Amino acid sequence: MQFKLGVTKNILNVFTFISESGVKDPRIDRAIGVCKKAVSAFSYSWKKRRDMTEVQAELGLPQHLLISESPTRWGSRQKMIERFLEQEKAITRVLGADKKTRHLVPTWQDLEVLEATNKAVKPLQDFTDALSGESYVSVSCIKPVLHLFKTSLLLPEEEDLELTKTIKANIMRYLESKYCDLEKEELLDMATLLDPRFRTTYIDASKLEVVKKRAVSEISALCNSTTEEAGPSAVQENTPPKKKMTLGAFFKKSAPSTMLHPQSEKTKIETELATYLLIPDIEPDTDPLEWWKLHQPNFPRLSLLAKKYLSVPATSAPSERVFSVGGGIVTCNRACLKPDVVDRLIFLAKNV
Template sequence: MVPIYTVEKNGFIKMLQTIDPKYQLPSRKHFATVALPNLYNKTRARVAEQLQNIVYYSTTTDLWSSRTTHPYLSLTVHFIDGEWALRGMSLQTSYFPDDHTGEIIAQGLQDSLASWKLREDSLVCMTTDSGSNMIKALRLTEWPNLQCFGHRLHNAIMNGMKDPRIDRAIGVCKKVVSAFSFSWKKRRDMAVVQAELGLPSHNLITESLTRWGSRQLMVERLLEQEKAIAQVLGADKKSRHLVPTWQDIDVLESINKAVSPLKEFTDALSGEAYVSVSYLKPVIHLLNNSLLQPEEGETELTKQIKSNILNYLNNKYNDPVTQELLDMASLMDPRFRTTYIADDEVDGIKKRAVTELMSLPAEKSKSQPGTSVQDLHQEEAAEPKAELDQGLVQEVV
């Protein structure tokens, strides 16, 4: 992807003339007023046609800022098509200069769904980040919603590391990384020392506040290269003071011990090419009963971090509405079924599943490609699908 003004650059023009001297390059105005609008309209029409065929859908939305700090509201839709394939489409990224209050965000989301003729009563769930304004917006719309697990896990980890000792050690870590990032000589010397010590030829990693899990990666890499870092920085009297002390290393090791088992979950449960919501209860169970349980020989700081992370996550997923949504997702996953559902909730969840299964004929669940959402909601109730539906119901019960 390149900006439109590329067509005005001399180098680009000369390149095309070399490739084909007879080719007449359209102007920047043509691309801005004709080519791109036509492409957008054709693409939008094609996407809108596909959206007419969906019965139920979920969405993902996010408020974010560009490198030039311009605010945008993005919306992605997820659904199962007529071939039973999981689909996802990024519908829009809209400039959103208004105040980011819950009320204004709610109106913006409602307008976005309306512009694509997506029925609000067909929305199964909207996934968002954990921002208070976004949570308020979803509360105002009364739509089913769930916060992104990757974002919540990131927040849990950051919350779990609120400790003066950790703040100091992370500050030292960042200064070390910065010293190598801005000095090609230190990076050159690091490569030599890595070879001498038999260490992996890895660069240090900079923490990025918008890249979940990057703090753990930064800490892990510094610990891996601890000896090389000490040798390179110690050889320069101007940077000798940056060498981490043994106390700092102890703290960093405690951090890494606590959070390194979690690094796979941040990305794995944030994917859109597969259903991930049914994993949440099993993962939370795994965290509570294994990965974040205190172990013999661990430092008190490691145990404290684990406890803080667990308390944060358990508190966030403790409300009844979220629990019911996660229970239904687990029940529908043949790998998990009722394994991670509380015993006193199993009967209620099964009854809800039966009720929803039995209501499917009224909405013509066996929809054909080309049947619109509106048609499905307006059609008269169809005859019950005897054997198939009874088999599903019996399996659930």
């Protein structure tokens, strides 16, 4: 199942994403450029850092160091801007006292742009940290995330500046366009249905019956394929050994047959799906994979489809963490490691 997601990556690299989504603004580029140059001036001068500490104490500002942007660390640019705005008065005084760095003092227009940009991006920072999880974040989170962005995190507020509103609107427009085609819509609807935390909450009511029918059809196909793969030999192997007859077995055989015709496989699947949709709501912090592992005996057919869809990761964060682990293992001093050895070391690093 090929499906490019990466919501977390897009939001964490939100400034790169802003230019990709058509929000590229020379004011933002200039303000961020001024911010980076000013931070660099303190990074390369211990005297300015010393003066900064003195001014911070005089102005009653927190004794914080400035943060430099790191291309490989998601969210570092937003943190750099936030810290820059926090220490703006001390930065202006220290830079303004030196003729060589006086031109780096930000103007009020630059500060206004940085504040507007930071206000649009800041609410996403803590959220994306949670969304970057490996074990509990599945593709089923995408539709709820988009709904949360639209109704809360990226909802324009009355006190927002026009630039802030523009950034929020364009981020939302880009994300909606990213998942608007039919194939992705069908996958997201099915994955959301199979997540016990969401089920039908974020599925369009007009599409619900279609999604249910498709779920029944896919479960039938999965059950048939599982039976065919098992074959008659597997049935013989799984046949329990013959046990001694008990008294209850005789009553069971002689009991009058009042049952109706046995249900068809399709009816059993539909009943199972209807029962699943009627279960009480569960806690939002519940791990859906753990939930299905626990309730698989109750929904043996539906759990097959849940394994198929909920195994799709929602973000590229887990795979990129694996790359980082690999970079720490295959160093300059260990460049002769064989590929299979590297695979084992990475596996042990991530699972032990």
